[in-house]
Amino acid sequence: MSLPDTALEAAAEAIAGADALLVAAGAGMGVDSGLPDFRGPEGFWRAYPALGRAGIDFYSAASPATFRRDPAMAWGFYGHRLALYRATVPHAGFGLLGDWGRRMRAGWAVFTSNVDGHFQQSGAAPAALLECHGSIHHLQCLDDCHGAVWPADGFVPEVDAAQCRLLNAPPRCPHCGALARPNILMFGDGGWNAQREEAQAAQLQDWLAGLRRTRARLVVVEIGAGLAVPSVRHFVQGLQRTLGARLVRINPREAGVSGAHDVGLPAPALPALQAMAKRMPGPLR
Numbered sequence: 001m002s003l004p005d006t007a008l009e010a011a012a013e014a015i016a017g018a019d020a021l022l023v024a025a026g027a028g029m030g031v032d033s034g035l036p037d038f039r040g041p042e043g044f045w046r047a048y049p050a051l052g053r054a055g056i057d058f059y060s061a062a063s064p065a066t067f068r069r070d071p072a073m074a075w076g077f078y079g080h081r082l083a084l085y086r087a088t089v090p091h092a093g094f095g096l097l098g099d100w101g102r103r104m105r106a107g108w109a110v111f112t113s114n115v116d117g118h119f120q121q122s123g124a125a126p127a128a129l130l131e132c133h134g135s136i137h138h139l140q141c142l143d144d145c146h147g148a149v150w151p152a153d154g155f156v157p158e159v160d161a162a163q164c165r166l167l168n169a170p171p172r173c174p175h176c177g178a179l180a181r182p183n184i185l186m187f188g189d190g191g192w193n194a195q196r197e198e199a200q201a202a203q204l205q206d207w208l209a210g211l212r213r214t215r216a217r218l219v220v221v222e223i224g225a226g227l228a229v230p231s232v233r234h235f236v237q238g239l240q241r242t243l244g245a246r247l248v249r250i251n252p253r254e255a256g257v258s259g260a261h262d263v264g265l266p267a268p269a270l271p272a273l274q275a276m277a278k279r280m281p282g283p284l285r
């Protein structure tokens with residue numbers, strides 16, 4: 001992969017000249033750690049061939065209706081992902097972002113649509129972290145009977161990956177005994193418990209308010225956030241509007257930027273971050 005020197009230097013300069021860093025991550029962030037990309041039915045069915053044979057796409061597998069209709073299959077899918085995300089080591093780009101963030105006068109924060117918990121797992125400790133689609137490492141009642149969200153730590157899924165079915169007992173709601181589900185915003189999901197996400201959002205808004213008060217210069221590094229699921233891009237556009245944030249957009253297919261001071265790097269996450277790191281001025285290297 002070769003990125004133009006001018007773009008890499010502009011990206012490094014944008015980081016070096018900022019007081020605060022916000023990392024905005026989409027599905028592309030996890031690909032370099034070895035996580036599957038669910039873009040398009042081909043990508044999804046390559047990762048879950050049993051679902052391909054049954055003609056079940058991502059939108060249908062990731063739905064509360066599937067937990068009601070076929071819990072062993074729904075938990076076959078999510079249990080496999082839970083085990084995979086637990087076992088996968090986040091790539092070195094997470095560490096680079098943390099290094100840059102810690103050197104910012106006004107600190108750093110993360111907005112991610114990924115449910116893999118990999119920013120936490122990488123040891124990053126940003127001032128705020130918003131998982132806008134929830135976390136696979138947390139559970140809730142399928143009926144959301146008591147409004148509770150609890151860690152999935154005690155649940156170790158045993159999955160027949162070839163059949164995409166859970167072999168052991170699925171987790172249960174401690175209040176009513178109903179099936180528990182991941183605390184993730186699914187498709188067609190009227191029953192998602194958003195309390196954890198809302199608490200994270202409040203913390204992130206406090207951090208952003210602090211930047212506004214102190215007139216801190218914010219740089220946003222947006223990584224692997226496509227146009228198909230626009231949550232991350234919407235959030236970034238809001239920061240550009242309200243805080244005049246400067247944007248570095250890393251995306252192998254959709255790296256276009258419109259602002260005169262924004263930088264697009266058409267590359268996957270890890271090589272782009274490593275190439276930026278090589279251009280950083282001394283204190284940030």
Ligand SMILES: [Zn+2]
Pocket residue numbers: 141142143144145146173174175176177178
């Ligand atoms: Zn319950």
